Amino acid sequence: MPSCVSDTPPSSLFDRPPDTLPVTAPAGLPDGPNLITIVTDDQGRWAMGAYGNREIRTPSMDRIAREGAIFTNAIVATPVCSPSRATWLTGRYPTELGITDWISPDESRSGLGLKGSTWPKVLQRRGYRTALVGKWHLGMQPQFHPTKLGFDWFYGFLGGGNRPMNPTLEVDGKQTKLKGPLPDLLTNAAITWLRQNKDKPFALSLHFRAPHLPYGPVPKTDSAPYAKLAPTVPKLSGLNQQQLKRRTRNYYASITSIDRNIGRLLDTLDELELSNDTIVLFTSDHGYNEGRHRINTKGNGQWMAGGVTGPKRPNMWETSITVPLAVRWPGIVKPSMKIVEQVSNIDLFRTVLGMLDVPTPKDCKARGVDFAPLLRGVPMPPRKTLFGQYDLHNYGLAYLRMARTRRYKLVQHFHARGMDELYDLIEDPSETRNLLRRAPKGFDRSIAVGLRQELRTWMESITDPLLTDPY
Amino acid sequence: MPSCVSDTPPSSLFDRPPDTLPVTAPAGLPDGPNLITIVTDDQGRWAMGAYGNREIRTPSMDRIAREGAIFTNAIVATPVCSPSRATWLTGRYPTELGITDWISPDESRSGLGLKGSTWPKVLQRRGYRTALVGKWHLGMQPQFHPTKLGFDWFYGFLGGGNRPMNPTLEVDGKQTKLKGPLPDLLTNAAITWLRQNKDKPFALSLHFRAPHLPYGPVPKTDSAPYAKLAPTVPKLSGLNQQQLKRRTRNYYASITSIDRNIGRLLDTLDELELSNDTIVLFTSDHGYNEGRHRINTKGNGQWMAGGVTGPKRPNMWETSITVPLAVRWPGIVKPSMKIVEQVSNIDLFRTVLGMLDVPTPKDCKARGVDFAPLLRGVPMPPRKTLFGQYDLHNYGLAYLRMARTRRYKLVQHFHARGMDELYDLIEDPSETRNLLRRAPKGFDRSIAVGLRQELRTWMESITDPLLTDPY
Known part of the structure; x- marks a missing residue:
């Protein structure tokens, strides 16, 4: 099965040998658990109670973590929406899919969208009922519609943006103007679908647009807890503290508006007595900065020192x-389990199938590894290095490649001299000291050399176009 | 003479028809005037008295303008040192010379430098004594030494940087540590050379490093006039006014330290009775921002809102x-003459030769036009469009191309979506309103279309690699 290549260099001990993967589909309906995957949009890991934030109210997200496992070292292969969602659904890197930045409206018109085998498609073929409720942002043309890519049912919006209140959504194939908060409308639809499909094995994907900008408006019930809060914000020179606190309150409120809805969904599972038969996976499409590193948003973060927004960082x-x-x-998962091994969303294709004991298809090109054993409490040899990438080409220009171990992170800026970065994530978790420029005395410079070599090997393994680009 | 192509599309009326150029060298020594070109480094047009700045003290620069002509619409083809200096000396665009950003030390080590025919070389062959005093920054390897590219004599430094005080300079081919302010040391050398060469036709290039960062230290006599000044600085949100005022004072002082030395040079010309036989051309290698547009420095400007420096803009x-x-x-030039036609440093190769009545060599590849007629008071048909470029690849990444008429400026950001800019330079001289994003009602959108077309024609004329780059 040579097409099922791994994303890690051959030396890694972590990969499950391809020949142990079951490749034939069993007869009849699967008897594995159901699956609900909940993905928020632009939620930093720091913006969730279970990760130690005592200011934000996320009781339902925290409930998933408390009743299940929480990963303390989960990353995404790329820090912007469309490519990250593409990776999440296919287990392939953005360059392999041709989606390397958020899909702009004109790119969408020119025919950009997701071409690839998705895990919902695999589940669908296996007999699962599948649904996507919420944001797509992986192509607007008919051939990229979620119902063509593994989802029986779609309720939501195909582009990247929408209004937090009174949005227009695709309902039964028609653009429909609705009343109410977006997270509530999506959750209502998800719950309705759940009630209709509770007897079959199902896989429901609920993709919120929150807490993406604009953060509001949200219902008062979600913003009220923060009305008098002076949230902790980064104290870096040039940041407008008052503006940042106001923004952070609104950001928290947006997340709480999702959390309240996740609570409704979990309650529905309880009510339908589905909780014990349903895996619930909660994550975000990437992290976020609200003033951190003096930027706002994510991989294409806007410089925000001085209370104004500047160019991309x-x-x-x-x-x-x-x-x-x-x-x-x-x-299966021991409640309040903490998983410290580093994992990536490149792994989720294989892991979803692994959790459900669904065989990986023969022609599967998904990279990454199935880390379901970790959830089952079965130790796995730790994976040494994870890889990532980001090609910024909307409102800025950059070609980033990343190699990250538990301790070090190397970021290479291709075509641009003098911008490469190396951080010691243990000694300097805030990444304030670029070791390629200011290394402490005695720092072992072979670390960068080794990571560059690993990065190159990985780039070769995905036939990265940057390797042959003349610039 | 097909290699002497113009930088303007064929439709332009401005170009002197190539067949009118004299191509044979006369016998004997030239009897034209001498030439002194003075180039400062990073001096914004706004930082000179004759351009209306009443805070800065630049009596000697102003004297050149008062006793000669001042151009109110002179631009450079590219807004960063090395490529701009390369264009200045060769009349060719940076991409044609392979020098598109400042030459970094490792690029220099890898063999980057100026390959091209320079006007000092043409003058040298014509019998002029030539000298470069000051900054080179066009290659550090032996084949790129100024003495290989048209200068009989070199006193200065080959790299881009140096200390404003007690610098190390190349003196008679040897690295020599000296004492004193850099502008004074350079001017001393220029004056000494002048005294030695006063009887021959000469062309002296004096390339200051000031007012490049670091602005100081400068002698007290140069900083004293600003000790109590609260200079006018941009009042834009996020800018630290106090920091900006302090920086601007130091910037002014650095310029005054050059001006004082230009005064010494002009006095020497008077003393040697050379003033009447010597053209003095004063300019800078590009403009500058000290808080303007919320950035510091030039084409690779650093975002400076909030009193901290951010990524490039x-x-x-x-x-x-x-x-x-x-x-x-x-x-020849009427004192206090104002020339409003737009001209570019791409024109200076042809204009220098034009002023000196030196024929352009047969194999000349210099672009641009000879605008010496303007100085002689001979009207020329106005040139409609000027072109520019900048490929940022040090500490950032961008591929910019520009088409500029007297009224509009189009900047295309290649490979990056959504960043193109169009400004109305008459209505909006501060370039605050990008007409591609926010056009007033009734704005004629064909302006952008026309400029894009002109830009493309120009790019084709210089075989711009961006046209064939796969990205």
């Missing part, structure tokens, strides 16, 4: 690539 | 591309 900061990841899997 | 702002340009030419 293309980045793969930890705050942009780390995500919340929690999996509740009653009977 | 690659730009071709007017403040970055317009330069002071004044020419004193006794007997």
Whole structure:
């Protein structure tokens, strides 16, 4: 099965040998658990109670973590929406899919969209009922419609943006103007679908647009807890503290508006007595910065010193690539389990199938590894290095490639001299000291050399176009 | 003479028809005037008294303008040192010379430098004594030494940087540590050379490093006039006014330290009775921003809102591309003459030769036009469009191309979506309103279409690699 290549260099001990993967589909309906995947949009890992934030109210997200496992070292392969969602659904890197930045409206018109085998498609073929409720942002043309890419049912919006209140959504194939908060409308639809499909094995994907900008308006019930809060914000020179606190309150409120809806969904599972038979996976498409590193948003973060927004700071900061990841899997995952191994959303294609014991198809090109054993409490040899990328080409220009171990992160800026970055994530978790420019005395310079070599090997393994680009 | 192509599309009326250029060298020594070209480094046009700045003290620069002509619409083809200097000396665009950003030390080590025919070389062959005193920054390897590229004599430094005080300079081919302010040391050398060469036709190039960062230290006599000044600085949100005022004082002082030395040079010309036989051309290698547009420095400007420096804002702002340009030419140029036609440093190769009545060599590849007729008071048909470029690849990434008429400026950001800029330079001289994003009602959109077309024709004429780049 040579097409099922791994994303790690051959030396890695972590990959499950391809020949142990089951490749034939069993007869009849699967008897594995159901699956609900909840993905928020632009939620930094720091913006969730279970990760130690005592200001934000996320009782339902925290409940998933408390009743299941929480990953303390989960990253995404790329720090912007469209490519990250593409990776999440296919287990392939953005360059392999031709989606390397958020899909702009004119790119969408020119025919850009997701071409690739998705795990919902695999589940669908296996007999699962599948649905996507919420944001797509992986192509607007008919051939890229979610119902062509593995989802029986779609309720939501195909582009990247929408209004937090009174949005227009695709309902039964028609653009429909609706009343109410977007997260509530989406959750209503998800719950309705759940009630209709509760007897079959199902896989429901609920993709919120929140807490993406604009953060509001949200219902008063979600913003009220923060009305008098003076949230903790980065104290870096040039940041307007008052503006930042106001923004952070609104950001928190947006997340709480999702959380309240996740609560409704979990309650529905309880009510339908589905909780024990349903894996609930919660994550975000990438991280976020609200003033962190003096930027706002994510991999294409806008410089925000001085209370104004400046040009992009293309980045793969930890705050942009780390995500919340929690999996509740009653009977299998030990409650309040903490998983410290580093995992990536490149792994989720294989892991979803692994959790459900669904065989990987023969022609599968998904990279990454199935880390479901970790959830089952089965130790796996730790994976040494994870890889990432980001090609900024909307409102800025950058070609980033990243190699990240538990301790070090190398970011290479291709075509641009003098911008490469190396951080010690243990000694300097805020990534304030670029070791390629200011290394402490005695720092072992072979670390950068080794990571560059690993990065190159990985780039070769995905036939990265940057390797042959004349610039 | 097909290699002497023009930089303007064929439709332009401005170009002197190639067949009118004299191509044979006369016998004997030239009897034309001598030439002194003075180039400052990073001097915005706004930082000179003759351009209306009442805070800065530049009596000697102003004297050149008062006794000669001042150009109110002079730009450079590119807004960063090395490529601009390369264009200045060769009349060719940066992409044609392979020098598109400042030459970094490792690029220099890898063999980057100026390959091209320079006007000092043409003058040298014509019998002029030539000298470069000051900054080179066009290659450090032996084959790129100024003495290989048209200068009989070199006193200065080959790289881009140096200390404003007690620098190390190349003196008679040897690295020599000296004592004193850099502008004074350079001017001393220029004056000594002048005294030695006063009897021959000569062309002296004096290339200051000031007012490049670091602005100081400068002698107290140069900083004293600003000790109590609260200079006018941009009042834009996020800018630290106090910091900006302090920086501007130091910037002014650095310029005054040059001006004082230009005064010494002009006095020497008077003393040697050379003033009437010597053209003095004063300019800078590009413009500058000290808080303008919320950035510091030039085409690779650093975002400075909030009193901290952020990522690059690659730009071709007017403040970055317009330069002071004044020419004193006794007997020919009418004192206090104002020349409003737009001219570019791409024209200077042909214009220098044109002023000196030196024929352009047969194999000349210099672009641009000879605008010496303007100085002689001979009207020329106005040139409609000027072109520019900048490929940022040090500490940032951008591929900019510019088409500029007297009224509009189009900047295309290649490979990057959504960043193109169009400004109305008459209605909006501060370039605050990008007409591609926010056009007033009734704005004629064909302006952008026309400029894009002109830009493309120009790019084709210089075989711009961006046209065939796969990205």
